[in-house]
Amino acid sequence: MSDQPRQPTPALRLSTVILPYRRWHEGSRAAWQRAEELGFHTAYTYDHLAWRTFRDGPWFGAVPTLTAAASVTERMRLGTLVTSPNFRHPVTLAKELISLDDISGGRITLGIGAGGNGFDATTLLKAGEEPWTPRERADHFAEFVPLLDRLLSEDSVTYDGEFYSAQEARNIPGCVQRPRLPFAVAATGPRGLKLAARHGQAWVTTGDPKLFETGTPEESIQAIRGQAAKLADACAEIGRDAAELDKVLLTGFTPDRSRPLESVDAFVDFAGKHAALGITEIVIHWPIPDSEFAADQKVFESIATEALAQLG
Numbered sequence: 001m002s003d004q005p006r007q008p009t010p011a012l013r014l015s016t017v018i019l020p021y022r023r024w025h026e027g028s029r030a031a032w033q034r035a036e037e038l039g040f041h042t043a044y045t046y047d048h049l050a051w052r053t054f055r056d057g058p059w060f061g062a063v064p065t066l067t068a069a070a071s072v073t074e075r076m077r078l079g080t081l082v083t084s085p086n087f088r089h090p091v092t093l094a095k096e097l098i099s100l101d102d103i104s105g106g107r108i109t110l111g112i113g114a115g116g117n118g119f120d121a122t123t124l125l126k127a128g129e130e131p132w133t134p135r136e137r138a139d140h141f142a143e144f145v146p147l148l149d150r151l152l153s154e155d156s157v158t159y160d161g162e163f164y165s166a167q168e169a170r171n172i173p174g175c176v177q178r179p180r181l182p183f184a185v186a187a188t189g190p191r192g193l194k195l196a197a198r199h200g201q202a203w204v205t206t207g208d209p210k211l212f213e214t215g216t217p218e219e220s221i222q223a224i225r226g227q228a229a230k231l232a233d234a235c236a237e238i239g240r241d242a243a244e245l246d247k248v249l250l251t252g253f254t255p256d257r258s259r260p261l262e263s264v265d266a267f268v269d270f271a272g273k274h275a276a277l278g279i280t281e282i283v284i285h286w287p288i289p290d291s292e293f294a295a296d297q298k299v300f301e302s303i304a305t306e307a308l309a310q311l312g
């Protein structure tokens with residue numbers, strides 16, 4: 001047991017995720033600028049080729065979007081939530097991230113996860129080729145994250161693995177943030193939590209997907225508590241204090257998914273219950289009319305400017 005005094009619990013941070021469904025000059029640019037004006041800690045975007053109900057409409061790339069966002073903001077952090085191996089290779093991704101970190105002045109966080117099934121998982125497949133199983137996705141992720149860690153931290157990397165290779169991959173000058181930009185690892189299973197413990201500066205959860213349709217808010221709280229406990233166990237196995245990792249909750253996927261944005265009071269109640277679990281950052285979706293992320297823009301902005309003060 002360490003003799004060092006226990007660090008105080010960090011203040012809860014509020015962030016947003018802005019989906020890349022609008023043209024830059026037709027609302028997207030204004031949203032990123034407004035997010036900074038509202039004081040959000042970080043503004044993230046999804047890193048997908050297409051996404052669920054938005055598949056048949058406009059959808060833009062994450063890295064160019066974040067590059068543009070970096071050019072019109074100054075203080076707010078920026079990131080993906082999340083990038084996955086579904087259509088990314090560690091070598092090319094590392095080069096893009098180093099460039100993005102430079103352009104933003106060291107404001108990038110990489111949210112990263114194993115990916116799921118669906119459009120991203122099948123877009124690059126050859127005819128007749130089967131998509132990865134959950135185990136295969138976990139296998140790729142287990143190789144992807146350590147290699148990306150090296151590529152962002154070392155000037156030259158040579159690696160021959162089962163799924164990925166790098167032959168004298170050069171990444172000079174490296175990230176502005178040292179030793180590299182932070183990873184926020186999305187994980188709930190044992191293998192992913194071990195990756196978060198070893199390589200993450202933050203851990204990301206959306207709650208328990210099995211509770212999305214029929215679960216209760218109370219069951220969701222218990223599930224997230226259990227996930228956090230398993231993360232702590234994974235950290236303890238390698239001698240790391242779980243308090244070193246930020247704990248990020250991406251909202252919109254728990255049983256009470258719409259309620260937190262109904263009012264400032266509703267959000268404060270929701271956020272307080274999750275802060276008590278150790279969550280240090282809550283991410284809310286920028287409102288999108290006529291979608292599953294529809295919300296009153298005025299209420300959303302009131303939450304951004306008033307809610308954290310009420311949490312103390």
